[in-house]
Amino acid sequence: MTKPPKHNPLVEPRSDEQGDVAIRDVQVLSDNWYTLRNYTIDVRRSDGTWQQQKREVFDRGSGAGILLYNKERRSIILTRQFRLPAYLNGVADGMMLEVPAGLLDDRDPADAIRHEVAEETGYAIGEPQSITDCFSSPGSVTERLHLFLAEYDPASRPSLGGGLVDEGEDIEVVEMGFDDALAAIADGRIRDAKTILLIYHARVHGVL
Structure with missing residues (x-):
């Protein structure tokens, strides 16, 4: 980013x-x-x-987020990284499980999210499916989030991802079973709003 x-x-x-x-x-x-x-x-x-x-x-500009899923494995790809605002507001270690996401930086949302997926997770994806766009906190923040779905292929991972060191990113890539992801929302392991929205979208629409 x-x-x-x-x-x-x-x-x-x-x-x-x-x-x-x-x-x-x-x-x-x-x-x-x-x-x-x-x-x-x-x-x-x-x-x-x-x-x-x-x-x-x-x-802070507008952004994009994406749920990467694999039907055969019935799994999704998340990232885990330190978030200072979460740390300051009650998350003991500040670590958050999230879908890959990033700012648009004047790019087309689909182009931006493909770039963020490669940078953060190492996976190469095709054309992402646009789901919706939404405002994360419209009472005080201008950010408009464009949300996508895309299927990932475990064999199509040219790099390990991890983010950019010079931007302070230290991203762990997490492959999680879909049922475990739903349980993680219920027990508080997943608290990020865009991630919850995309996982529930996948559940409601039978993606997984």
């Missing part, structure tokens, strides 16, 4: 009282790795009156 380019403000200040939102001011609070902005907006309420609000919005 490469560092995203610096972003211009998502929406410039404007006065648009013909609609339901008028953006009055945008201030950049932090522009280090990603961008945190403070927005002053006027919002038309359901009774027709206007209310001024201030909201902090975190822009």
Whole structure:
């Protein structure tokens, strides 16, 4: 996953009282790795009156995630890596089980996820199947996640993956039986939202 380019403000200040939102001011609070902005907006309420609000919005770019599965083995591929926010919020070792994922970095979502799969897991996949896109935390984060499925072939693994050392990645590749993955959601071993969504999608639609 490469560092995203610096972003211009998502929406410039404007006065648009013909609609339901008028953006009055945008201030950049932090522009280090990603961008945190403070927005002053006027919002038309359901009774027709206007209310001024201030909201902090975190822009880390949009991303993609994918569930790699194998029908014959009835298994999936996950990654395990350290996540500081999880560590700070109650995960004792900070290690999270997740589907392969990464930022788009101005790439087409399907191209981006193929690259992330190779980088993180070492597997080579064909054209991924698009499932949906969703917002991970729409109250404060702009990130829009494009979610995919693809079948993996254990014999098609040109490298061992593991991520990029110079970006601090130290990724363990985990092959897990599908029933065990469902149990891992129930017992808390899997807590990542996009991973839970994709595993349950596979269950509901009979992928595995």
